[in-house]
Amino acid sequence: MNRLIVLTAALLVAMNTFAQKRIVSLNGAVTEIVVALGFEKNIVGVDVTSTYPASMQQVPKVGHNRNISAEPVLALNPDLILGTDNFLQPAVITQFKNVGVKTQIFKQDFSIEGTKQLITEVAAALQVPAKGTALIKQLEKEQAGLKIKQTNKKVLFIYARGAGTMLVAGTGTPTEKMITLAGAQNAASGFSDFKPLTPEALVTANPDIILMFDDGLKSMGGIDGLLKVQGVQQTTAGREKKVVVMDGALLTGFGPRVITAVKELAGKLNS
Template identity: 55%
Template structure:
């Protein structure tokens, strides 16, 4: 009887060891090197590239411009207006994107064609960015560089925030412009507002959420110290002189002092691995 129990114990230990080996193999499993990925979002594309899988990207949306080499990848439309046929023509194995940007109809097209569709939720916070990096790495079974990419992200952001010394907390008004015919101001709860706050400023608009058309009354009431635009947004208005010609601008502190600053739109709003760089750049411009 004693020897029988010893035999049973040895058998159990052997079985448990075999299970652990199987689990280890599963955890270390990676996608084939030949896998082809299409990314429908610039932030996701940047993370995929940062994880060492840029060679697997065969197509992207038009917001995928970092790293610079992604600009040469075939483009399949804007992340909210994706050309399904263009994606399918690239014969990807996997399509990745942000859940709220992909319509149910588009998702159904991809899945019915046999393509694996992986959609992520994006929370525009520091923790949300770290969670997104982890989620992309886990979903693509490419976790080797997740920790190092997250560490660089944390270090850059911490360095940026340590360097901010702006007790005045200037009021910053963000204007989304596509010529004078399309001008919106950013209210509360936008990604831009969160970057402004991380950079040591405050949002000049507190009366409403998201975006509303710009009016001279709202400009004068907000009276921002600084007006922030995308680089191409200011260009669409004809530069600083064109912005000054917009009714109400010259009556604000920003207009009187010509405190107009611009940033690359994708860097400012992406909440990706370069968030620390975005905070550093904006903090330097609004101080």
């Protein structure tokens, strides 16, 4: 009996060990998954793309995942660092591992299936595979109810931080993947990733709809400010003032809310 009590106590300690760990998440989608799996209180630091849920606004920020340096992350004394390979620099990842901090870097594929895989891998890293399975089942239930109407509308995503910083999204970007999932097509083609917006590119793309982050449009001074950008009024979207905005983390995160994002974008594109 005493041996059983000892073994049970040891098992409980082992089960609770992970619950006490300090987690730093360096990707918004990963952060959402960690929270959905029940580890919100373990998160001691996040990157600036981790804006959901709202409680993450109160968590220390360590920078943007595109230019994270090791020092602010390690200053939080984490037991576990989670991130994705599409943004973090390999040298920084090596620094984390060299000081002995457990670091899990996931491959993020911007698709619904990719989201399911990311959930599976994060759940495994947190030692709660059953919770990951339950979260995926919830996602699949939402996916089964998804009804998307295909359209020939051309959508151009513009990333803006004021008129001085404006980029358009090409092929292979999360925004292009989301536009396609919502039943429309990317107005920009012939290049991958992002490139600076030019009047010529706008006229050539001639989008039916311009898609932006809500804070991006705000940085332009709203629709009126956007219309002042050279070339915008020469497009169908500009003439008809057809501009759609969405929360950036929701639109491009491809986390547990991916189906919600597809439904919201599809609804706005067809309104």
